[in-house]
Amino acid sequence: MYQKNPTISKGIDWLTVLLYLLLAVVGLLCIFSVEYKSSDNVLQSFLGFKKEYSKQLYFFGASIIVATVILLTDSKFFAATANLAYAMGILLILATFVLGKEVGGSKSWIPLGFMNIQPVEVCKIFTSLALAKFMSLPETNFHKTKNQLIAAAIAFTPAILSVLQKEPGAAIVYFSFAITFYREGLPTLYLIIIFSLAILVVASIVLSSAVFYGIITVAAFLYVFFTWRRIRRDLFRLFLVIAVWLLCVGVKLFMVPALFNSILKPHQVVRIFSTFGIDDYKFKSPERTAEIQKEFAKLGTTKKKEGEKVESYNVKQSKIAIGSGGMWGKGFLQGTQTRGEFVPAQNTDFIFSSVGENFGFWGCVILMLLYFGLMIRLILLAERQRSTFSRVYMYCVTGILFFHVALNVCMTLGLAPSPGITLPLLSYGGSSLVTFTILIFICIRLDADRQMILR
Secondary structure (H helix, E strand, O other): OOOOOOOOOOOOHHHHHHHHHHHHHHHHOOOOOOOOOOOOHHHHHHHOOOOOHHHHHHHHHHHHHHHHHHHHHHHHHHHHHHHHHHHHHHHHHHHHHHHHHHOOOOOOOOEOOEEEOHHHHEEEEEHHHHHHHOOOOOOOOOOHHHHHHHHHEEEEEEHHHHHHHOHHHHHHHHHHHHHHHHHOOOOOHHHHHHHHHHHHHHHHHHHOHHHHHHHHHHHHHHHHHHHHHHHHHHHHHHHHHHHHHHHHOOOOOOHHHHHHHHHOHHHHHHHHHHHHHOOOOOOOOOOHHHHHHHHHHOOOEEOOOOOOOEHHHHHHHHHHHHHHHOOOOOOOOOOOOOOOOOOOOOOOOOOHHHHHHHHHHHHHHHHHHHHHHHHHHHHHHOOOOOOOOHHHHHHHHHHHHHHHHHHHHHHHOOOOOOOOOOOOOOOOOOOHHHHHHHHHHHHHHHHHHHOOOOO
């Protein structure tokens, strides 16, 4: 018979705790390294709650308290309150439309005085718990289309609301739940279709109309030519080829223009164009063109020579900072780019640049090993669970961590558009730090009670 753990330490996976602490401390050091001035009194500035590294220290202390409370909580509580927490999360997101504070052109924050909270960020916790709750129900068969659609609705409702808040970057992370769906039995074909659509959208942005239409037409012709015998026996294949060709044309003619002309905000369009080196896209109106050109100038996005890729000031400075670190880095508090405040948002979105400049290539490698060590550890914990609830939740958390790390690092290196996604446990911000603390320590609590079957 299962017996409740008598102490907070019994059953705790200390390796996961250690990886969490190491990442949080590295983040605190990176924020300190880019903001500290030689004239500052270290002790006073750390305790004064005026500097961002001071605030982050207090946020970290609050996170430790939250983590301790989670470790003292019975695991049944998370399963019992999952649906209620999800409903509250959705209500919080809806509340931002009325009470929200506009930050960076997005009205997705609720001011609390000493800090701002972003409900769509916190709702990742509630969505993970709600998915775990639904997929662990005895009557849920995830191989059935009905249950797959219900799970998708649970996962993507916050994402849709985030897009309506003009915060599409935060919505992207909710696609990380596809990793959990795949683990629980989602057919591989669905993932292939999703990634194919993503590649199609990127190709339609990067390639000219002539090249794009030429490639899809030649591909369709070659497929028909080499499978003609099968097509003669099954005409459905021919109709499928025509349908796919029309879909590709529709994406190029209608979906992408609507995305750039009506849906995305000017600064978001510029971020995408900067990533793919585009500076001559045709917009529907002179007003829209003027807005985009103004945003190009504001973000310092320039093209010096003919044929040279356009690049935003943010990404350019970030790459300079990372490159200047070399193999071993300039040393702690020795960075010139980050300490000179050449890199915008260097405490939040571009915190990885301070790692590269201070600690160099090998410092970045060690940081990535810490992240992937944490994710692999969570997967190992997930696979040893007896409860579907615990396994699903841990895969949700792993997917969220993976998307955040991959998108943020690629953004910092100029390999992906800037979606405004933080680097977990490193980027400045109480909302982000507390959210990831809760996500990770619920995993640790569930693992400590892994002999319990939760629903």
